Amino acid sequence: MTSSVTAPRETDRGLHRRVLDNGLRVLLVPDPAAPVVGVAVHVDVGFRSEPEGRTGFAHLFEHLMFQGSESLEKLAHFRHVQASGGMFNGSTHQDYTNYFEVLPSAALERALFLEADRLRAPKLTTENLRNQVDVVKEEIRLNVLNRPYGGFPWILLPPVLYDTYPNAHNGYGDFTDLEQADLDDAAAFFDAYYAPGNAVLTVVGDLDPDEAAALVEKHFGDIPARPVPQRPSFAEPEPAGERRDTVTDAHAPLPALALGHRLPDPDADLPGYLAHAVLASLLTDGEAARLTQRLVYGDELVTDVSASCGLMGAPLDARDPDTFTITAIHPGDVAPDRIVAAVDDELARLAADGPDPEELRRVTARWASSLHREHDRLMSRMLALGAAELVQGRAELADELPGLLAAVEPAAVAAAAGRLRPDARAVLTITPGGAA
């Protein structure tokens, strides 16, 4: 049951690629800094792909993938990872779902075995499904329903900015949808999306690439190939005007607002997209940032303000369309429109004059430093490489990001600020509900 592998193509970044005959893309990245390894599977399905009437299903299914597989009883996955000295997790994003573990390097083959077993034959049972619906509901109560600003803005803003179900719906899911999910849904979801050809396997750490490749082949090679789904386009037109909505938050002590703008398609215009990442930092990272200075210290309109390139908080985490957000929490006696006007004013100034080159240099130095720190952590670097390989088709992008951000010119940042137009955005206001 062996299959040949394509010739390794070593890059100057030490990335080794293979594609197994069943279509599984494999990234092997030696990193001998510590005697630790990481294994991650990124599957090309996120909550934007879940069926209508089944909101939250991609995330629920992520939970089910931890509940046992052909060789592993319920709880065995957790026990084997942790009893090997490792940690594990999974997460569901707009366009992908990841599963991973980081362990002492002695456990490399065991980790590959665990990931392969559930990608080959997960044990999907009604009992586990019902149990995990309960667990997911508690997760949602913890992170959304029982806390101030839960789901703000990632759940609440998309339905204001977007029209189509994939982009607008709640990726955590409505309780009624979660409760209606059944075993047939799970089987259909697995067969549709969890084909080996629809996934990327990333192995990083204290490893020899040839030995690791042999182990990957041994454990993943005989997973049968299955058809890979046609990836749908989630494109929809930019909003034709300003869209507004208000949501009451029973736990929030102060009002809040979120502005949502469409980002450029990173696939078509990477420099334009990255200019927005730099812009977000210029606006709210650090004491000297434009909006922090203006809104917090200058006009004293808000308690906190934060800009983000990407709905989930990190750039390049999703394909087009994705969202640039500006969020603020503010005192009750400040009208939201005063904040919006001040934001527009600062954006207009940046669009007209561009950032000061030294201001820009400081922002990109901080980006470089934060990416160095992220890459010092094997788990973070592994997830960044795997996501870049899956979403952008180039893992190298994760390592090149500091350089690309440092190369963003003042004019590109000015252009990015100019794209955040008032007549093509969403404005969401949060009203305290008084039950806090």
Add this chain to the structure above:
Amino acid sequence: MSGTRSAAEPDLRQGAPTRRRAEEIGSTPTGPRPLPPLGPQRTVPAPDEVDTVLDTGLRVVAVRRAEVPMVEVRLRVPFADTSGREDSTHAAVAEVLSTTILSGTGTRTRVAVDDELAGVGGELGFSVDPERLTASGHALAEGTDTLLDVLADVLVNATHPDDELARERARLVERIELASAQPSVIARRALQERRYGSHPVTREMPRPEEVTGVTADAVRALQASALRPGGAVLVLVGDLDPSDAVSRVERALSGWAAGEAAELPALPALTARDLLLVDRPGAVQSQLRLSAPAVGRTDPRYAALQLANLSLGGYFSSRLVENLREDKGYTYHASSSLELDPHGAVLVVETDVASEVTAPALLETRYEIGRLAVVPPSAEEVESARRYLVGSLLISMSTQAGYASTVAALAAHGLSSAWVREHPARIEAVTVDEVAAAAAEFFAPTAFTGVVVADAARAGEGLRALGGVEIP
């Protein structure tokens, strides 16, 4: 699957998906496969380190870890309230101090402080708790001197300008109001008061009205009297030469006048008693927090206690998680952990559960605590916890930031990096009987106190029926 892909095989990019039933998906002709064994584990030598005490009494630990061109800095200054007064303003003044210490010095404005740090990819933050004032920062390694220079300047010359302070004080009040609405914060405050009454250790977050009353003069006076190097520790980890780094610290901090920082006094012993129900009307989830006395890192029973704690709820593969989450579906998380202070430690068992299962979840939590004491962890449970503890220590120390934080936490409690290097050997040496003894000694259900934060209208009746809960 045969060898290379041929034209006869389906094009993987197209075609209708396979459509199987769940039972078909979960089995293959090969059947279940055996778990591969662990391979050999490579070890790494201890990194180069200098651990020394300067003339001012400041302990400096510098460690070379050059994986990325960064340097991490951690400063921990004992900063306890030693006034002995119940109406002490220390916590509020200290909170404002840590908020405004970066707001300007004799030579730098707030914006200049941040700009200078940003220029070297740097960040610096301060926080304070009842035990200590902490500074955490990092910068590109080439900017080490800038980072140290800014740190020294704010430690010695922070001016807490009146206008900056007034604004930061107002923002702080808003942030505290915000945090006070978080169920986790409500539960934490209630637990601290249940455990320690009015001891300074309960003042983790001042009340808004206490902060409003803080003056700039009080902040400046506290900085002048309490922010002292004697007994404090500064840790640098990164792309550096340890001896050279110590010299740079000595040079940069030469203006920090000697004096002793204030250590947290010993905490009152925990008294076992009923849990207190704290009413939070309208809550959709309840917080359960149970706590009992324990022992700290230097106690010979510590490693055995760690393994017993892991078996109960210190990691996912534990009795609490497997029962409350994976069997009952009551919760997203349940845990048991050790809280360490300079004098010892306590156990905290916690979970957040749906309101309607508050009493059943408390029943199961108590059951698992009691079961640990009388049906001790099996050899298999101990071995799993042991591998996890050794492995997670290795992983947490594999980053500059993780290494710096670990060494700083040890140093703040009078230990050195040798403790963490030697700890895996202590963990390996613990016997199953020693874990059983620790479980019986520290997880006796009668040793616990704690709180339940819940909507009393929904959870009160069940808790009353269950007993052991004080319902006001």
